[in-house]
Every structure is written in C-alpha cells, then in structure tokens.
Amino acid sequence: xxxxxxLTDVVRARGGKVTSQRLxxxxxxxxxxxxPTAEALLERVKPLLPSLSPxxxxxxxxxxxxxxxxxxxxxxxxSIHFDPDTSDHAELICLRCHRxxxxxxxxxxxxxxxxxxxxxVLNHAEQYYGYCADCxxxxxxxxxxx
Amino acid sequence: xxxxxxLTDVVRARGGKVTSQRLxxxxxxxxxxxxPTAEALLERVKPLLPSLSPxxxxxxxxxxxxxxxxxxxxxxxxSIHFDPDTSDHAELICLRCHRxxxxxxxxxxxxxxxxxxxxxVLNHAEQYYGYCADCxxxxxxxxxxx
DNA sequence: TTCTTTGCAAATCGTTTGCAGCATG
DNA sequence: CATGCTGCAAACGATTTGCAAAGAA
Numbered sequence: 029x030x031x032x033x034x035l036t037d038v039v040r041a042r043g044g045k046v047t048s049q050r051l052x053x054x055x056x057x058x059x060x061x062x063x064p065t066a067e068a069l070l071e072r073v074k075p076l077l078p079s080l081s082p083x084x085x086x087x088x089x090x091x092x093x094x095x096x097x098x099x100x101x102x103x104x105x106x107s108i109h110f111d112p113d114t115s116d117h118a119e120l121i122c123l124r125c126h127r128x129x130x131x132x133x134x135x136x137x138x139x140x141x142x143x144x145x146x147x148x149v150l151n152h153a154e155q156y157y158g159y160c161a162d163c164x165x166x167x168x169x170x171x172x173x174x
Numbered sequence: 175x176x177x178x179x180x181l182t183d184v185v186r187a188r189g190g191k192v193t194s195q196r197l198x199x200x201x202x203x204x205x206x207x208x209x210p211t212a213e214a215l216l217e218r219v220k221p222l223l224p225s226l227s228p229x230x231x232x233x234x235x236x237x238x239x240x241x242x243x244x245x246x247x248x249x250x251x252x253s254i255h256f257d258p259d260t261s262d263h264a265e266l267i268c269l270r271c272h273r274x275x276x277x278x279x280x281x282x283x284x285x286x287x288x289x290x291x292x293x294x295v296l297n298h299a300e301q302y303y304g305y306c307a308d309c310x311x312x313x314x315x316x317x318x319x320x
Numbered sequence: 321t322t323c324t325t326t327g328c329a330a331a332t333c334g335t336t337t338g339c340a341g342c343a344t345g
Numbered sequence: 346c347a348t349g350c351t352g353c354a355a356a357c358g359a360t361t362t363g364c365a366a367a368g369a370a
C-alpha cells in the first residue's frame with residue numbers, strides 16, 4: 029500500500045475528497061500484517077468513529093484494491109482477507125483451520141515484471157496451501173505422506 | 175487435481191461413497207482451464223443431471239478445496255473462481271475488468287517445497303494483479319506510468 | 321441393511337445499492 | 346457553493362443449513 033501522502037494525492041488527482049473516513053481506514057491498514065477481514069477492520073476502527081458504516085468501509089477497501097494498494101484473498105474457506113503488504117512475500121494458508129501465515133521465503137524474493145504481454149503489473153502474490161502443524165497433529169498425522 | 179481414479183480411492187478410504195454427482199463434477203473439472211465460478215460449473219453440469227442441486231455442487235467443491243485438489247480464488251472483485259490446475263503456474267488478474275489469464279512464465283516454474291516449518295504444502299499459487307491491455311486502452315493509458 | 325449423500329427450501333450472512341444530508345475543496 | 350462521500354436501511358445474491366428420502370457399500 030502506498031503512503032498516506034501518496035494516497036492523498038491519488039484521491040485529489042481523481043477529483044475526490046480526502047475524508048476523515050478514508051484517512052481513518054488508511055491508517056488502520058498502514059503496516060498491518062494480520063490479514064484482517066472486513067469485519068475485523070470494522071471492529072478495529074469503530075471505536076475511533078462509531079458512526080462509520082460498513083458500506084463506507086467496503087467502498088474504501090474496494091477502491092484500494094482497484095488501485096492495486098490492497099490485496100484481497102480467500103483463505104480457502106470463502107472468508108475474505110485483506111493485505112496492504114504489497115511487497116514480495118508469500119502466504120501459508122491452512123486448508124483445515126484457514127489461518128494465514130506470512131513467509132518471506134527466498135523463493136518469493138524475485139523481480140516482478142512491470143509488464144507481461146501488454147498487461148501492466150501492479151503487484152504480485154503467492155500462496156502455499158496445505159495443512160499447518162496444529163491441524164496435522166490434530167489429524168494424527170506424523171510425517172509427510174502424500 | 176488428482177485423477178478420477180485417485181479421487182475415487184480418497185473417498186473410499188474416508189468411508190465415503192463415490193456417487194454419480196461426485197463423478198459428474200470431477201469430470202467437469204478435469205482438465206478445465208477456464209477458472210469457472212460455481213455458477214458457471216452448475217450451468218455446465220446441469221444439462222447432464224438436471225436434478226443436481228447447488229448445495230451438492232458446493233459441498234463437492236469444498237471437499238476438493240480442503241483436499242488440496244482444487245484452488246479457490248478471488249478475481250479481485252469478490253467473484254470466486256475455481257481452478258483444478260494445481261501445476262505450477264501464475265494468473266494475471268485485471269483489477270478493472272476482473273478477467274483472468276494463465277501464464278506459464280519462467281518465473282513460475284520453480285520447486286515447491288514439500289514442507290515449510292511444519293506446514294505441509296499441497297499446492298502453490300501465484301497471481302499478478304494489474305490492468306489488462308483492453309482496460310489500459312479504455313482508460314486512455316498509453317504507456318507504463320506509475 | 322447401514323450410513324453417507326442428495327435435493328429441496330428456507331435461512332444466513334457478507335456485501336452492495338439508493339438516496340437524502342453532509343463535509344470537503 | 347458544488348459535488349463527491351457518508352450513513353442508513355433495505356435489497357441482494359452467493360453459499361450453507363436442516364431434514365427426510367435415496368442409493369452406495
């Protein structure tokens with residue numbers, strides 16, 4: 029996600045307005061590494077602005093996604109999470125408990141092409157799906173066995 | 175996605191039953207490269223078994239996802255697509271029109287670790303988010319300009 | 321026969337919409 | 346003061362649920 033200052037410029041350049049709601053949501057996302065859902069974000073900002081409506085939150089999140097400043101992803105169970113971290117990293121997603129972990133594995137550190145066959149790339153994401161240690165234990169799994 | 179024969183074994187091993195509905199849906203997904211939504215899949219199989227209910231389709235899709243045989247992803251706008259292609263490849267996803275293209279770029283051809291810190295990896299996915307040529311043209315964009 | 325799975329229909333829940341009032345530029 | 350944005354509440358639509366009947370093993 030770009031900085032608050034840059035986002036301010038983006039909104040102004042589009043003829044939009046830098047409202048307190050946008051600022052609040054941007055600040056809540058800034059530096060976040062928890063992959064929150066929309067609901068979790070709402071709970072986080074509600075105390076700071078109780079009148080904030082879900083519709084506004086969704087609208088601000090959607091524009092960030094469309095600008096390439098926020099990534100939306102499915103944790104494997106249909107629950108939608110957001111990630112403002114557009115730096116190159118990968119996620120481990122457990123197919124049983126649906127928790128998410130970041131991994132800054134060497135495999136993920138790689139150049140992202142600026143353009144692929146006329147398609148302009150804004151950001152890049154990577155996921156590893158599988159079973160986490162807890163779920164493997166709970167399932168009585170002891171070692172890697174496909 | 176594993177073969178129909180392997181999936182048959184998986185179901186039997188779990189004490190489940192290889193029903194005609196499961197077979198039908200597995201066959202519809204086999205070799206599919208169109209990233210269909212659940213709705214698109216339903217339209218595809220409905221003519222072959224008109225009595226098939228959405229609930230059954232969702233249930234079969236969900237178990238395939240949980241087994242790591244099918245990947246579910248969000249095209250950036252909340253629309254959920256499925257992909258049975260678990261081989262290493264990446265997707266280009268347009269943030270404006272939400273269409274999806276597969277790319278078997280060299281960057282995607284890489285070893286997937288079997289295990290990462292106790293997490294057992296079943297499959298891997300990669301996405302490039304940005305704007306497609308059509309949408310760039312429609313927006314009056316002429317060259318790469320961040 | 322036994323027990324999983326199906327189909328149906330209703331319920332659910334996250335997200336979007338329409339519109340009047342408000343606040344930014 | 347012009348217009349984009351917000352809050353509200355209702356609408357929406359995709360997915361899930363509960364349960365009786367069906368059909369694999």
